[in-house]
Every structure is written in C-alpha cells, then in structure tokens.
Amino acid sequence: MTDTAAAPKKSGGIRDLGKMFGGGQSSLRQFGILGALIVIILFFEVATGGQTLKPGNVINIVNQNAYVLILAIGMVMVIIAGHIDLSVGSVAAFTGIVVAIAMNRGGLPWWLGVLIGLGIGAVVGAWQGFWVAYVGVPAFIVTLAGMLIFRGANQFIGNATTEPVKDDVFLQIGGGYLPDPDLGLPYNVPTLILGLVAVALVVFAEFRGRARRRKVGAEAVPLWVSLVKVVLLAAVILFAAFLFAGGRVGTSFPIPGVILVALVVIYAFVTNNTVTGRHIYSVGGNWHAAELSGVKIKRINFFVMMNMSILAAVAGMVFISRSAASGPGDGTSWELDAIAAVFIGGAAVSGGIGTVIGSIVGGLVIAVLNNGLQLLGVSSDRVQIIKGLVLLLAVGIDVWSKRSGGRSIIARFSRPKKVSATDDNMTYPLNRPLVEPGDSAESSSRPSSTTPNA
Amino acid sequence: MVDAPFILEMRGITKRFPGVIALDDVTLRVRAGEIHSICGENGAGKSTLMKVLSGVYGYGTYEGDIVWEGEVARFRDIRQSEAAGIVIIHQELALIPELSITENIFLGNEPKTPFGSIDWSTARLRARELLQRVGLRDDPDTQIKNIGVGKQQLVEIAKALNKNVKLLILDEPTAALNENDSQHLLGLIRDLRDKGVTSIMISHKLNEIEAISNSITIIRDGHTVESLDVKADGVDEDRIIRGMVGRTLENRFPEHDGSGIGDVFFEVRNWTVQHPLTTERLVAKNSHFTVRRGEVVGFAGLMGAGRTELAMSIFGQSYGTVLSGEIYKDGQEIKVPNVAAAIKHGIAYVSEDRKALGLNLLDDIKTSVVSAKLSKIAPAGVVDDLQEREISENYRKELRIKTPTVDEGVNKLSGGNQQKVVLAKWMFTDPDLLILDEPTRGIDVGAKTEIYGIIRKLAESGAGVILISSELPELLGVADRIYTIFEGTITSEIRAKDADPETLMKSMTSDKKKDAA
Numbered sequence: 023m024t025d026t027a028a029a030p031k032k033s034g035g036i037r038d039l040g041k042m043f044g045g046g047q048s049s050l051r052q053f054g055i056l057g058a059l060i061v062i063i064l065f066f067e068v069a070t071g072g073q074t075l076k077p078g079n080v081i082n083i084v085n086q087n088a089y090v091l092i093l094a095i096g097m098v099m100v101i102i103a104g105h106i107d108l109s110v111g112s113v114a115a116f117t118g119i120v121v122a123i124a125m126n127r128g129g130l131p132w133w134l135g136v137l138i139g140l141g142i143g144a145v146v147g148a149w150q151g152f153w154v155a156y157v158g159v160p161a162f163i164v165t166l167a168g169m170l171i172f173r174g175a176n177q178f179i180g181n182a183t184t185e186p187v188k189d190d191v192f193l194q195i196g197g198g199y200l201p202d203p204d205l206g207l208p209y210n211v212p213t214l215i216l217g218l219v220a221v222a223l224v225v226f227a228e229f230r231g232r233a234r235r236r237k238v239g240a241e242a243v244p245l246w247v248s249l250v251k252v253v254l255l256a257a258v259i260l261f262a263a264f265l266f267a268g269g270r271v272g273t274s275f276p277i278p279g280v281i282l283v284a285l286v287v288i289y290a291f292v293t294n295n296t297v298t299g300r301h302i303y304s305v306g307g308n309w310h311a312a313e314l315s316g317v318k319i320k321r322i323n324f325f326v327m328m329n330m331s332i333l334a335a336v337a338g339m340v341f342i343s344r345s346a347a348s349g350p351g352d353g354t355s356w357e358l359d360a361i362a363a364v365f366i367g368g369a370a371v372s373g374g375i376g377t378v379i380g381s382i383v384g385g386l387v388i389a390v391l392n393n394g395l396q397l398l399g400v401s402s403d404r405v406q407i408i409k410g411l412v413l414l415l416a417v418g419i420d421v422w423s424k425r426s427g428g429r430s431i432i433a434r435f436s437r438p439k440k441v442s443a444t445d446d447n448m449t450y451p452l453n454r455p456l457v458e459p460g461d462s463a464e465s466s467s468r469p470s471s472t473t474p475n476a
Numbered sequence: 477m478v479d480a481p482f483i484l485e486m487r488g489i490t491k492r493f494p495g496v497i498a499l500d501d502v503t504l505r506v507r508a509g510e511i512h513s514i515c516g517e518n519g520a521g522k523s524t525l526m527k528v529l530s531g532v533y534g535y536g537t538y539e540g541d542i543v544w545e546g547e548v549a550r551f552r553d554i555r556q557s558e559a560a561g562i563v564i565i566h567q568e569l570a571l572i573p574e575l576s577i578t579e580n581i582f583l584g585n586e587p588k589t590p591f592g593s594i595d596w597s598t599a600r601l602r603a604r605e606l607l608q609r610v611g612l613r614d615d616p617d618t619q620i621k622n623i624g625v626g627k628q629q630l631v632e633i634a635k636a637l638n639k640n641v642k643l644l645i646l647d648e649p650t651a652a653l654n655e656n657d658s659q660h661l662l663g664l665i666r667d668l669r670d671k672g673v674t675s676i677m678i679s680h681k682l683n684e685i686e687a688i689s690n691s692i693t694i695i696r697d698g699h700t701v702e703s704l705d706v707k708a709d710g711v712d713e714d715r716i717i718r719g720m721v722g723r724t725l726e727n728r729f730p731e732h733d734g735s736g737i738g739d740v741f742f743e744v745r746n747w748t749v750q751h752p753l754t755t756e757r758l759v760a761k762n763s764h765f766t767v768r769r770g771e772v773v774g775f776a777g778l779m780g781a782g783r784t785e786l787a788m789s790i791f792g793q794s795y796g797t798v799l800s801g802e803i804y805k806d807g808q809e810i811k812v813p814n815v816a817a818a819i820k821h822g823i824a825y826v827s828e829d830r831k832a833l834g835l836n837l838l839d840d841i842k843t844s845v846v847s848a849k850l851s852k853i854a855p856a857g858v859v860d861d862l863q864e865r866e867i868s869e870n871y872r873k874e875l876r877i878k879t880p881t882v883d884e885g886v887n888k889l890s891g892g893n894q895q896k897v898v899l900a901k902w903m904f905t906d907p908d909l910l911i912l913d914e915p916t917r918g919i920d921v922g923a924k925t926e927i928y929g930i931i932r933k934l935a936e937s938g939a940g941v942i943l944i945s946s947e948l949p950e951l952l953g954v955a956d957r958i959y960t961i962f963e964g965t966i967t968s969e970i971r972a973k974d975a976d977p978e979t980l981m982k983s984m985t986s987d988k989k990k991d992a993a
Binding site for chain 2: 234235237295296297298300301303304307308310311312313314315316318374375
C-alpha cells in the first residue's frame with residue numbers, strides 16, 4: 023500500500039466492459055441487466071422455435087415499444103433527480119388529441135402539428151415543473167394531479183371519442199420505415215448503411231477515447247478489452263441491421279426506431295457529458311451538497327420535469343401516428359411501464375443513480391418478455407403477473423446486493439470471494455481501514471456531541 | 477449535602493469504539509439530592525458517558541460498574557433505565573410537534589380505561605398537575621409546535637416527572653433558550669432538587685454551572701480529570717476552565733511567523749442572522765470581522781455558539797435569514813444572495829459535515845473535484861472529461877489523496893482522504909476566501925497534520941482562510957488571529973501568539989468582553 027496510486031489497476035475485462043455504460047458505480051449493475059436481456063432473448067428464441075429473432079417480430083417489438091422507451095429516457099432523468107412522473111401517459115394522450123384535431127379538423131400541415139405537439143409538451147412541463155421546483159409540491163402529487171387533469175383534458179377536448187389521423191407524412195412518424203429502393207438485393211440497403219455507420223461510429227469513439235486517455239497518461243483500458251468490446255458491439259449492430267433489413271419487402275428499420283435511437287444518443291450525451299447532466303445527478307445524489315456547490319437546484323428540477331413532458335408529447339405523437347387515431351384511452355398506464363423500465367435498468371428509488379442506456383435495456387427486457395410470452399400464447403393476465411415479478415426480482419436483487427456490500431450481484435459472482443469479503447466491510451459507518459488504518463473508525467465513533475446543533 | 481449518600485456511582489467506565497477509546501476508566505459519583513454538572517470540551521466524552529448511564533449503550537457494551545441506589549445496575553436499553561427512575565432529556569427535544577402537550581407527555585405511557593382505550597380525561601387531568609409543577613400555564617391541548625422552545629423544555633421535564641424520575645439528566649438544557657427561559661429552567665431544576673430530584677447537567681455555560689451546581693466532574697479526552705465540590709473547593713469559572721483545557725500543545729503544526737500577511741481584503745459588518753425556524757433567536761448578532769490576504773483567521777466557540785451559522789450565512793445565505801449586514805471585498809461592497817454568487821466572488825465553504833453537505837457519496841473522485849465550478853472545464857456546457865481527469869489527477873498528487881485511481885468512488889475513501897477531496901473541490905474554484913468548518917473532525921492525527929500544511933500553503937499563496945474549530949490547540953497552532961464567539965456574538969479578537977486556551981475559553985463561555993490581550 024506504499025504507492026498504490028502508481029500501480030495500474032489489474033481489473034478484469036468485465037469491469038472495463040461495464041464502461042460501455044459510461045462507467046461509474048452503477049455500470050456493473052447495468053452490465054448485469056444487459057446479460058439478463060440476452061438470456062431472455064435466447065430463452066424465447068429457443069422456446070418459440072426461432073420466432074423471436076425473425077425480422078418481422080423484431081420490427082414489431084420496436085414499433086410496439088418505441089413510445090414507452092422514449093418515455094423511459096425522460097423518466098430516468100426525473101428519477102435520477104429524485105422525483106417521479108405519473109402524468110406521462112395522460113400528457114401523451116392530451117398532446118395526441120390536440121394534434122390530431124388540429125390536423126384533421128384544423129387542416130394544419132404535419133410539421134405545424136408536430137410543433138404544436140412539442141409546444142403543448144413544453145407548456146405542460148413548465149406547469150408541472152413550476153409546482154415541483156418553485157412551489158415545492160412533491161412531484162408525486164403534482165404529477166398525480168397532472169395524470170387526472172390531462173386525462174380529463176384529453177376527453178374534454180376530444181369529446182371522449184376517437185379522432186382519426188390522416189396526414190400521410192405524419193403517419194410516417196409512427197408507422198413508417200426507412201426508404202426501400204429496389205436494388206435487387208434481399209436486404210434493405212439504407213438499413214444496412216445505417217448499421218455500418220453505427221459500427222464506424224462505435225469504432226471511432228472507442229479509439230478516439232483511447233487516444234485521449236493516453237494523452238493524459240490515464241489508466242488505459244487494455245487493448246484486448248477495447249477490441250472485444252468493439253467486435254461484440256459491431257457484431258450485435260450488424261446482426262440487428264441484417265434482421266431489420268431482411269424483413270418482407272417495404273419494411274426495414276422503422277422510423278420510431280430512428281427517432282428513439284436519435285433521442286437515446288442525444289440524451290445519453292446530455293446526461294453523461296454536459297454540465298446540466300452532472301447537475302441532475304448531483305441534485306439526486308445529495309441536494310444539500312449540490313446546493314452548497316452552487317447548483318441551481320430549482321432550475322434543474324424545473325428542467326427535468328419540463329423535459330419529461332416534452333418527451334411524453336413526442337411519445338404521444340408517435341403513438342397516434344402509428345395507430346392513425348387518437349383516442350380517450352391512449353397512454354393508459356404508460357407511466358408504469360416507463361417507471362418499471364427505469365428501475366429494472368438500475369436506477370435508484372432514492373435518486374442519483376441511473377442511466378439512459380440502462381433504462382432502454384430495462385425497457386427492452388419488458389418488451390421482449392411481453393412479446394415472447396405472447397408468442398408462446400401465455401394469456402395477458404399471466405403476462406402481467408410475470409412482469410410484476412420480474413420488476414420485483416430485479417430491484418430486490420439490487421437492494422439485497424447493495425445491503426450486503428454495495429456490489430452488484432454480477433460482480434459478486436464474477437470476482438474471487440475474498441475480494442467481496444473485504445468490500446463487505448466497507449459500508450459506512452463501520453468503515454474498516456482501506457488505506458488509512460484507524461482513520462475513519464474514529465470519525466464513526468466520535469460522540470455525537472461534537473456536532474453543533476446547526 | 478456532603479453527607480448525603482451516593483445515589484449513583486459509575487466506577488471505572490470504559491467504552492470502546494472500533495479504533496478509539498471514547499471513555500477510559502471514567503468515574504462519576506452523584507449524591508442524592510444534588511445538582512451535579514459534567515464539564516468538558518466538545519468530544520471529551522460527556523454524552524457517551526450519559527448514553528452508557530441511560531442504557532443507550534446497554535450493559536455488556538462497556539466495562540465498569542454502574543451502581544444505582546446501592547445496587548449494580550445492568551440497563552440494556554432506555555426503557556430499563558427509565559423504569560429505575562433515570563430520565564435523560566436530550567438537547568434535541570424528543571417531542572412530536574403535531575401532537576398536543578398531553579399526548580406528548582403520555583406518549584408510550586398512556587393511561588388506559590378498563591376497556592383498553594386511552595383514558596384521555598385522566599391524562600388531561602394529570603397533565604395539568606404536571607404542568608403546574610413545572611410552572612407552565614398553557615392549555616394541555618396546545619400542540620407542541622405552537623409553544624416556544626423554552627416551554628417545550630418544560631414539557632420534557634413534565635414528561636420525566638410523570639415517569640417518577642429520581643435522576644434527571646439534562647444535556648445542554650439551555651443551549652437553545654434565551655436568558656429569561658434559561659433562568660426559569662434553572663430555577664425549576666433547583667426546585668426539583670429541593671423536592672428530592674437529583675440532576676446531572678451537561679452544559680457549556682460555565683456561569684450557569686457555577687451558579688447552580690453542588691458539585692462538578694470534569695472530563696477530558698475520555699478521562700475523569702477531577703471532581704470538585706463547588707462550595708468546599710471554592711470553584712469558579714477559571715477553575716473549571718483550567719480543568720477542561722489543561723493539556724500541552726504538541727508540535728504538529730506548521731511553522732508560521734505571519735510574514736506573508738497582507739492587507740485586509742474581506743470584511744463583514746453588522747451581520748445579523750435569524751434562526752430559520754425560531755425567528756426570535758439570532759444566531760449572529762451584529763458581527764463584524766475582517767480577513768487579510770495570506771492570513772488564517774480562527775473562529776473559536778463552543779457547540780451552538782453560531783460559528784457554522786455565521787459562516788454559512790456569509791456563503792450565499794445558506795443558513796437562516798440575514799437581517800442586516802454588508803460584505804466588503806477589496807473595498808467594494810458585494811452582494812452574495814446565493815451560493816453561485818459566493819463562488820463567483822471567490823468565497824468557498826468547506827462544510828463541517830462532509831458526508832451530508834460536502835460530497836455526493838455516489839460520485840467518484842474526479843467528478844467531485846470539479847463539481848463546484850464545472851463551468852471552468854465546460855466552456856460550451858459540455859464537460860471536458862480529459863481536463864477533468866488531468867485536474868483531479870493533479871490534486872490527487874498535490875494533496876496526496878491515497879487512492880489507486882481518481883475513478884474510485886468517494887464513499888470508498890477514508891475520512892481524511894474524503895476531506896482532501898472536498899478541499900480539492902474548493903481549491904478548484906480558485907477561492908480568495910476559504911472558510912473551513914471543522915476541517916479535521918473525525919480524521920486521524922497524520923491526516924490532520926497534512927491538512928494543516930495544506931491550510932498554511934493556501935494562505936501563503938495569498939488566499940484568506942477562516943478556520944472554524946472546536947479544538948483550541950488546533951486554532952492556536954494554525955491560525956494567525958482568533959475571534960471568539962459566544963451565543964452569536966463575537967466576544968473577542970486576539971492574535972494567536974498572544975492567546976492561550978484559558979483566555980479563549982473564558983471568552984467562549986461568556987459575553988463579558990474581557991481585555992484578553
């Protein structure tokens with residue numbers, strides 16, 4: 023322990039692979055969820071006799087779940103900041119009916135409809151953000167109220183009936199595919215190009231990151247880890263590209279999927295790399311400390327609530343576009359699907375922990391589960407029971423593994439027992455000496471009278 | 477009084493925590509029907525001793541004997557000690573604000589009707605009697621939140637009386653009270669003594685101790701220093717102080733001769749701050765102080781004196797309501813309505829509670845280091861992770877933070893290293909004025925010495941440093957100039973080399989302005 027700092031850490035590739043999720047302490051947990059997703063996919067692939075990974079089915083999964091996954095992006099930010107949003111389903115439905123009526127009866131062009139939809143999301147979000155951030159009403163209450171208000175508003179405006187959506191361009195948002203030029207190939211070329219571009223970006227990002235890290239002389243991830251990671255990711259992307267490209271003629275990678283991927287990339291960047299993203303994590307992790315570090319907490323809370331409603335508006339528009347109509351029952355219980363996705367994806371109920379990518383993976387776990395069980399002919403009552411149990415199990419394992427040492431279950435099984443045994447002792451306040459013996463033990467046992475009654 | 481038998485004897489009490497001995501062979505003897513005070517600096521072990529006595533640290537977790545009314549007592553929890561007649565009233569009152577006086581008095585101890593439901597009429601009747609005994613004329617149906625802290629204290633005592641208390645332990649009973657309420661409370665404790673209730677009082681207010689106590693036990697660093705009989709030994713405040721601080725300064729502080737000290741650049745005038753909840757209470761009263769460039773200014777004061785409150789109110793009004801006052805920096809008045817403004821004006825505040833207020837324990841080291849001035853490495857709102865790593869890496873080396881990598885979570889670090897991360901976080905904001913609130917609390921001697929070195933280095937680089945500390949040797953060893961604070965008032969200003977623990981303690985325990993120099 024004389025100069026541990028200079029010695030490069032001999033961590034295995036598993037930990038480094040966890041950095042695919044942006045590193046940090048929750049990455050291992052998310053790595054576990056990704057593993058679970060793969061296991062579930064393989065299970066259903068076998069159980070359904072190869073039905074799960076058929077192009078048509080995969081396209082179906084994306085189409086049916088894009089809007090919930092879009093909600094999960096906003097929801098994870100809300101939950102990281104330590105709040106919750108129960109109103110997203112109602113807000114999506116409210117946006118949907120207004121946009122549908124504006125285009126259908128008002129004759130507005132599709133782009134104006136989209137702008138109006140986004141505007142509604144912003145206004146609704148500002149309303150809820152105002153109550154949460156500036157008045158200080160708990161988000162649970164504000165959005166519970168919002169859930170009622172905007173559900174009612176949907177039915178009030180739409181007269182509790184269904185409004186059709188007919189604009190051809192608008193219908194592409196939720197129901198369209200990448201263009202399918204007839205080149206005489208069994209595959210959709212634009213989808214393949216998209217896949218290749220994605221692979222190129224992954225390779226570029228990985229090796230640029232390596233170069234940057236080398237420049238500051240930071241601990242370098244072993245080359246083989248980078249290679250394995252790139253090859254694995256590229257393989258997955260290309261496999262998916264061929265799946266999506268290989269469907270029946272006229273189908274390819276769906277537009278909702280494109281919107282989703284774009285949003286994931288943008289929001290993963292915002293949460294990981296921007297000041298705003300950092301502030302969201304700090305508010306959720308310890309808002310007292312954040313406030314004393316100059317973070318404008320109210321502004322952050324306002325932002326996450328507003329952003330959530332805007333994304334709910336996007337989800338609402340994708341949905342009415344896909345179903346070519348807006349109805350009074352749209353978006354029912356979407357909030358619960360989104361929240362479940364976020365928690366399965368590794369977010370903490372107490373805030374401060376969670377990632378966009380993790381939530382998407384969590385959402386895909388639910389999506390594949392839904393789809394696979396349906397393919398197997400399991401009735402919807404039992405599907406619900408199974409989904410509930412999966413949520414409980416995922417979070418339960420997380421809580422359990424945290425209590426017994428703050429490590430993920432995957433890490434527990436993938437490391438020698440000895441290591442986790444020492445880590446078990448590191449739960450504060452009986453912090454055992456890690457580098458400075460006796461040091462922290464003293465702090466834990468000072469009589470409480472040393473604390474001024476500030 | 478001298479002849480009265482001992483109602484309580486604590487013999488050779490030793491209480492160990494992992495790595496620390498909080499109490500080492502402590503002896504306390506209390507005679508029946510007296511008021512016995514326990515004195516000692518913050519962290520001396522007073523509260524731990526009372527927790528042993530009241531069963532919070534139950535039988536078996538300590539060594540030594542508690543002899544209560546002539547028999548060895550083995551309290552396993554608070555209920556057992558209360559059943560024996562020992563009741564402790566903590567500094568933070570254990571009353572429920574939303575419940576009425578009656579409901580609070582009988583909480584957990586409710587009189588029952590024959591049918592098993594609560595007999596409220598009996599309860600109310602008895603509450604009225606008890607309130608009369610403590611001299612409170614309020615309606616027993618009043619909610620606790622609607623009466624002042626002074627009266628709440630009396631309700632606590634009424635609650636204790638209801639339990640047939642024989643020994644009443646009061647931990648800092650007057651810390652939150654104004655002069656009138658304090659006098660009333662002390663009078664009541666005297667009355668109770670005359671009616672046969674023995675009291676143990678922990679207090680930092682030496683004048684009160686001197687006025688009310690029959691005998692005094694002084695504890696220092698977990699040892700009993702002495703037991704004094706107030707009348708027979710002719711005890712006065714000076715005598716108590718000598719007992720409390722009598723220890724030698726070790727040579728673990730960096731050398732400094734005051735040569736690098738420049739002009740006054742930071743000045744606070746007429747600073748008056750209101751308590752956030754109790755509006756009649758002022759935590760800072762017309763405070764005025766200055767800081768020079770290159771100077772370490774010490775703030776000395778006992779628990780609850782208002783040092784933290786003063787510092788936080790200056791740091792972007794993070795505490796209470798500032799009623800009046802101006803801040804001048806480099807001769808110009810500056811406005812500091814929030815923390816962001818404070819950071820912009822070059823003020824940094826390192827909190828005394830690094831876990832609750834200083835760090836996001838979910839973060840890793842590099843994220844924490846840059847968190848107070850992210851804009852510095854994020855010109856367009858996008859954090860430059862390369863610079864982040866480089867900067868935190870530099871601080872890791874400069875401050876010798878013991879960690880394999882800056883990717884490590886701060887919750888994995890020891891107290892001393894966490895504190896270094898917090899220091900790095902605030903050094904990163906390029907502060908002109910760095911306020912350090914108990915920067916060495918709960919960290920070991922080695923790390924302390926390192927932190928003293930960092931403090932002196934910061935001062936030498938031209939920053940002003942305010943050092944708030946409960947450890948007098950630390951203040952005397954590190955600071956150039958010291959202000960003493962008592963109940964929100966700055967009572968004296970003294971150059972560190974002219975000061976000694978006794979004079980400081982005197983000004984920290986009374987607001988009589990003494991010519992300390």
